[in-house]
Amino acid sequence: MSDYLNELNPVQRMAAETTEGPVMIIAGAGSGKTRVLTYRIAHIMEKGVDAFNILSLTFTNKAAREMKERIGKIVGHKEAKNIWMGTFHSIFAKILRFEADKLGYPSNFTIYDTDDSKGVIKDILKQLNLDDKVYKPSLVLNRISSAKNSLISAAQYANNPITQAEDRASNKPLLGQVYLAYQKRNFKSGAMDFDDLLFNTNILMRDFPEVLIKYQSKFKYILVDEYQDTNFSQYVIVKQLAARFQNICVVGDDAQSIYSFRGANIQNILNFEKDYPDLKTFKLEQNYRSTQTIVKAASAVIAINKDQFKKNIFTDNEEGEKIKIIKSNTDNEEGQKVAASIYETHYTQQAHYKDFAILYRTNAQSRSFEEALRKLNIPYKIYGGVSFYQRKEIKDALSYFRLSINHNDDESLKRIINYPTRGIGQTTIDKIMLAAMEHDISMWQVLDNLKDFNVGINSGTALKISEFTTMIKTFSAMIPYKDAFECANHIAVASGVVKDLYHDKTPEGVSRYENIQELLNGIKDFVEQERTPQEEELKDAIFNSTEANPVELFDAPEQSATLKTLDEFMQEITLLTDVDKEKEDEKDADRVSMMTIHASKGLEFPYVHIVGLEENLFPSQMALNSRSELEEERRLFYVAITRAEKKATISYATTRYRFGNIIYCEPSRFIDELDENCVDFPQEPVANKFSDDTFSKYRKSFNETSTTSSINFGEKGLGFNKAEPKQINFAPPKKLIPLAKRMAETNAPTDNRANADLRVGSVVEHEKFGIGEITAIEGVYPESKACIQFRNSGEKNLLLKYAKLKVVM
DNA sequence: AGCCCCGGTGAAGTC
């Protein structure tokens, strides 16, 4: 019949053809996992299974899209579209919209991102009169998130003696109350946070057996990719759904489990066999990606970990170059040396710049590489960082959309009620918020029934409020009847956002204006894309079920079911992963890729530079408290090395800036763990591992770790299954930089006298602001001040005697 | 109401 299976090696082929019953595929790095998954699904379909009965959970939506594309080539694109494929969050958000009414939620519930969630927590802390220095919103949110991912409800949390004791110990005795209030507030707002999407799916399946049966019957074949990175909540969902047919296939690599910080539990994959005794396991051990050197070096590193499946990863590829180690004296020098190394390889090997990646442990490390690459005119692209959707102007516009879709979305309301300025000040907002909290309703409900509440707002302000609510209502009325682009465009203009930005002629203002245009363009694209069958189904269900009485202001209602609406757009973008957000048209651009190692998972590059290999940075100082944390760092290092196809280069610096101070760094222990036959060490000794400093540091860290606390969340939960013991660290991160190692900042003497010769019209380069032209000079050197129009950073006034400027022309 | 300046504090990774 089909010959696609012949493209697989024997193990891959068996894994793809064993479609019935529980299957686990342990897929080493570069072992052709995606190919197996693709062919497996195609094979299931060719055996006659309806695509609507297949659920495939992927790590990013992009991965889902690409896999659908590949499957489509085998079984036909029309059929492939019918597969339910996407991330856990996006798939179950869809299901929750179908079933929302059962949980008391509206089907157009808002999904709160992390910023929204923190905003809610801040309000609650204010209301409960708690100090946000003690109850740090990010820590509180982490704690709540961990609880939810372990299926601990707010009520269970608040009444659990263990969590109570734990929170008292960390000086946050009311954390349970915060969690309760947080859930209540979000519910009133018709909002779910990311963790709620999974948590509430579990509630749904627990409390509504008919719903569980419905989806169990629907999803006859279930596949889960990156299973090593699932958390308890996800584990239970999968287990429940697969309970009827048991055609469950999980794919993963325990050696690449790197997301425990967001609740991922490597035990899910290590213990999978316990849940399904008749499990068939396939190990994909042949690496098709990397050289023998890279495979050997990586294997030596990962072998040090205790907690893992035994694997014998091998490759038939050539031996390849040794791993090169670059030592630098400072972080800036590291940037220069790495950039130079890329530059050199680019020319000597005729490599494209897109063949290179710089991988780092933390986003903050990107700076020195950016600067160095820019100096050598090497194009680069940074993945992650502040995304488009995080920008202020975009969030403002989206908040208008969100509020128009769901009036009870308090976080959006707070953001835009006085933007652009319309005379509704902080005092008024505080009064509204107070009334909302007192009556347990959303802020909108207070605004919309202002006279029913004794809020103490004067008639002038009341008028402004009513103008605001009327405006939002007209937006809402439009959404079901006009496509997303028309609505968004109308809202952006009618709200005054566009006008506000248009009048701002500073370079920042211009760029904000352009960003809004870009957002609108994106929405235009969205409108022009066809819906997937699932989206069609969902659209119908929600459109027909809305209790809302359609206001016939615009086109005929029957037309609206075919339109792609603004609320659909919002649903789509909220759950995009960082990878999903990357622009397609830049994919082929010839640029060096820069990203965190986490973000690099699943990617591959011929030449990989792994940078910042220093103790306390990689491994991170936060990971030195336990074996399991250190093992996760090691897995992260393993992931980094195995991204490389031809050559891996590792670099470290002996000093580095941190919080404005220079600190000394030691080479990472991971360097020593590489198989030494695979490594090209620098001439001088790498490090003196047993200096007094080293000992003093470890003594210090040992003494300090004893306050770290943990609680066991394993016993309760929702009562489906026994949870794995869940550790939540609540101790603040320990600084492990010994006093002896600190050094006063030594500002390199800069000769700025040359700046005295600068004139209006001179073009200069500033190390931070980039290239700019001097438009005015005031005063006489050394007291002179130059006004410089920078190309990318806007206008700045700089004192010439201090400004570090290089004359360009 | 908005702007600016100051000081305190803080960077791991993310749906």
Add this chain to the structure above:
DNA sequence: CACCGGGGCT
């Protein structure tokens, strides 16, 4: 060093 929030000034 860089960002954010608070407070004070216009």
